[in-house]
Amino acid sequence: MNEAEIFKVLADPTRRAILERLSGEELTATDLREGFAISQPAMSQHIAVLKGAGLISERREGRFAHYRVDAAGFAPLHGWLARYRDFWPSRIDNLRDMLREMDQ
Amino acid sequence: MNEAEIFKVLADPTRRAILERLSGEELTATDLREGFAISQPAMSQHIAVLKGAGLISERREGRFAHYRVDAAGFAPLHGWLARYRDFWPSRIDNLRDMLREMDQ
DNA sequence: ACGACTCATAAGTCTGTGCTTATGTGTATG
DNA sequence: CATACACATAAGCACAGACTTATGAGTCGT
Numbered sequence: 001m002n003e004a005e006i007f008k009v010l011a012d013p014t015r016r017a018i019l020e021r022l023s024g025e026e027l028t029a030t031d032l033r034e035g036f037a038i039s040q041p042a043m044s045q046h047i048a049v050l051k052g053a054g055l056i057s058e059r060r061e062g063r064f065a066h067y068r069v070d071a072a073g074f075a076p077l078h079g080w081l082a083r084y085r086d087f088w089p090s091r092i093d094n095l096r097d098m099l100r101e102m103d104q
Numbered sequence: 105m106n107e108a109e110i111f112k113v114l115a116d117p118t119r120r121a122i123l124e125r126l127s128g129e130e131l132t133a134t135d136l137r138e139g140f141a142i143s144q145p146a147m148s149q150h151i152a153v154l155k156g157a158g159l160i161s162e163r164r165e166g167r168f169a170h171y172r173v174d175a176a177g178f179a180p181l182h183g184w185l186a187r188y189r190d191f192w193p194s195r196i197d198n199l200r201d202m203l204r205e206m207d208q
Numbered sequence: 209a210c211g212a213c214t215c216a217t218a219a220g221t222c223t224g225t226g227c228t229t230a231t232g233t234g235t236a237t238g
Numbered sequence: 239c240a241t242a243c244a245c246a247t248a249a250g251c252a253c254a255g256a257c258t259t260a261t262g263a264g265t266c267g268t
Binding site: 134149151166 | 213
Binding site: 007019 | 107108111112114115117120123124127173175178181182184185187188189
């Protein structure tokens with residue numbers, strides 16, 4: 001997937017909320033609906049969009065569909081974003097310090 | 105600015121193209137229009153949106169307005185995205201190696 | 209002072225998309 | 239086998255937003 005689609009997909013607040021809810025745990029579509037003032041088809045459509053963009057993956061189990069974040073799908077976003085950090089030097093210094101501390 | 109607005113702003117391909125064109129160099133609104141099949145007001149509106157989100161900054165000079173990327177404006181996006189990389193361990197190892205080489 | 213210019217704002221149109229209700233497809237259970 | 243359940247798909251509506259043309263607000267050169 002290219003960053004064009006990913007940005008379009010992530011522009012929707014409901015879809016970002018879904019991802020947030022899925023970060024760490026695997027959930028079914030119905031579980032996901034809890035806390036959302038949204039119809040079942042709407043959720044299903046959002047899930048289809050997220051899946052289409054490669055941001056979540058599905059594990060079928062009978063009539064249940066379990067969804068989880070697919071972190072690899074965010075790679076194009078990382079790539080795109082890398083173009084717009086000119087802090088790199090100072091950031092690298094911070095990282096160097098951090099890793100030095102971790103080594104102790 | 106929060107990531108909600110930033111994602112909405114970046115969902116538009118024209119605005120991402122503007123940022124790409126501005127990465128590295130400072131340009132006026134008219135210079136920016138070159139290569140875009142877009143009216144002057146449309147460009148002006150896109151610029152206003154990008155500026156409102158803190159992704160570009162303006163330097164006024166007479167009747168000219170010079171625009172440049174404001175890399176700091178992308179910070180919320182970095183923060184949001186950090187939540188969705190579970191590669192961290194291996195990445196950190198790679199960085200550790202890289203920085204070790206840089207130190208030599 | 210006037211005309212040419214750079215950019216911003218106003219107002220209106222049109223397409224994209226997120227929502228709804230209704231229905232379809234497949235799976236478990238009594 | 240019939241019913242309930244989990245999810246997907248279809249169709250239609252309504253609103254957001256990106257575009258246009260027209261015009262306004264400042265700035266420069268002659």
